[in-house]
Amino acid sequence: MIEPANSLWGRFIYKNFHHEPFDPRGGWSIPATGPLSGANSALPWIVFIRDNQKFCEEYPELKIESIEYINPLTYLLTGGVSRRQFLPDFIFPLVRLIDKILPKISKHLSMFMVIKIVKVI
Numbered sequence: 001m002i003e004p005a006n007s008l009w010g011r012f013i014y015k016n017f018h019h020e021p022f023d024p025r026g027g028w029s030i031p032a033t034g035p036l037s038g039a040n041s042a043l044p045w046i047v048f049i050r051d052n053q054k055f056c057e058e059y060p061e062l063k064i065e066s067i068e069y070i071n072p073l074t075y076l077l078t079g080g081v082s083r084r085q086f087l088p089d090f091i092f093p094l095v096r097l098i099d100k101i102l103p104k105i106s107k108h109l110s111m112f113m114v115i116k117i118v119k120v121i
Contacts, residue, residue, distance in 0.1 A: 001115045003044035005069055008108040013076070014041050024050070048115055065118045069103040069110035076111070 004014055006024050014022035022041040028051070031038040040046070047055055048064055055062075073095055079085045087095070102109040 001044065001117070002070075002112055003115060004041045005107070005110045005113040006042055006045035006049070007069065007110050009072055010111045013111055044113070044115060061120055063118050063120050065116040066114075067116075068114045069107040069112070070114055071099055071112045072102045072109045074099050 004010055004022065011022065011024070014020075018041065020039055020041045024042045024045060026040045026042060026046060028043070028047060030040065030043070048067065052064070055064075074092070077086050077095055078092075
């Protein structure tokens with residue numbers, strides 16, 4: 001799964017510029033509101049990191065194999081899902097290089113996390 005990261009950079013972007021709520025203090029439920037308007041973008045972080053012990057107890061057949069922090073800039077500079085691209089195409093190799101370096105410096109410079117889950121037999 002590629003999900004929003006509860007990092008310093010991610011929280012700043014999601015709380016100030018994203019249409020869905022981002023509440024790391026929230027629970028596991030999703031309120032019954034319109035599509036893509038009531039979901040808590042912090043829910044993957046809540047379930048798989050903050051409440052990891054609860055997840056492991058409730059779903060012993062599933063194991064989190066890895067969590068990798070990624071993409072601090074590319075998503076924003078390409079305009080994300082609904083905006084125009086901000087930079088010319090020839091600059092993107094440099095942006096992708098920076099994207100690879102920043103998460104290695106600190107996970108708090110990322111916007112997303114890749115969560116790999118496997119079924120334990």
